[in-house]
Amino acid sequence: MAETLFSFDKRNYRDCQSMFRGARDQEYYRGDFWIEDGSTTIDVRSERKAVGAISIIRQRSAANLFFRRSRQHIREDATDLSILWFVKRGELAISNQCGNKVARAGDFIITRSMSPFFMECRTGGDGMHEVLHVTVPTHILRGFVRQDFSTGLFMAMERAELAMAEHLLTEVFADDGGIGDASARLLVDTALGLVGNAIRATEDMQPARQSIADRRLEEVLRFIEVHLSDPQLSTAMVAKGCGISPRYLSFLLRLRDTSFSELVWEQRLAMAKAWLSSSDPRDISISEIAYGVGFKSPAHFSRMFKRVFGANPREYRGESGADEPVLVSAVEPFSDYPAEYPVGSNLLQ
Incomplete structure (x- = not known):
């Protein structure tokens, strides 16, 4: 008052x-x-x-x-x-x-x-x-x-x-x-x-005129953001959804100095980190967060999260108890992965 x-x-x-x-x-x-x-x-x-x-x-x-x-x-x-x-x-x-x-x-x-x-x-x-x-x-x-x-x-x-x-x-x-x-x-x-x-x-009441490539890139970034939680998100899906070829999609992302894999996984991990920071463990589990940002398994999510942020999701959240099981596999940094991932690969499984 x-x-x-x-x-x-x-x-x-x-x-x-x-x-x-x-x-x-x-x-x-x-x-x-x-x-x-x-x-x-x-x-x-x-x-x-x-x-x-x-x-x-x-x-x-x-x-x-x-x-x-x-x-x-x-x-x-x-x-x-x-x-x-x-x-x-x-x-x-x-x-x-x-x-x-x-x-x-x-x-x-x-x-x-x-x-x-x-x-x-x-x-x-x-x-x-x-x-x-x-x-x-x-x-x-x-x-x-x-x-x-x-x-x-x-x-x-x-x-x-x-x-x-x-x-x-x-x-x-x-x-x-x-x-x-x-x-x-x-x-x-x-x-x-x-x-x-x-x-x-x-x-600036007269903003700079956007090129066709700039407009297409905006469409691509919006499509990826909307479908980020879909584990089936791929270059083929984005290209089809935006009406462009996969090769042109790769060209557009190079304008942003990134690749499809880097962009998707960086955004997913950033979203997961924010979600872990703002949520209560009693309301939502780490597994639910992993699936919610597009990972196909909590184990893969835990591995990638620890590689990028230096702590696994449970440690970052400050939870006690045993970590979720992590499958042992040799996984290279996500930036080195090709734009398309075969079903069954370590990165998507």
């Missing part, structure tokens, strides 16, 4: 500088914050919902607000936070070393605390200003937004991804306890991922 971060009116608005970071002075970062003097109505309210290290904040104001973050503030407080601003009513004007920007209702901005800036939160024609903003430690945001946003980022809210991100964040903010902590974090991560996708998509 959201909590009140601060609330100001005619009686206490001059105390805003000492109160805007919350009761324990832990939200946001240092700066100069003030409310326009002489406003007919002063009603400023900020509510906060914490999700891990991230805060979702809804701020509404019936007065113009001002904030300045200077180099002196940065020297005194090196907190590196990025703020995602979804402007809902009024305007958000920002000035920094790159110039001046004005965001209106429907626009999206990212600011960062390690670059000086001056901000005005202006009321609109209805006398109100409203933003939904999200404070994110910059090292976390970099996992979702790869682009340089050291001096801020401005976007019109035209991308569907941004609207979806705002919707998810609003739902998490408004939740009264029905969403568990893990689900709330998942939703916030999804919203941040959508923001990152929107930013990447606007970098």
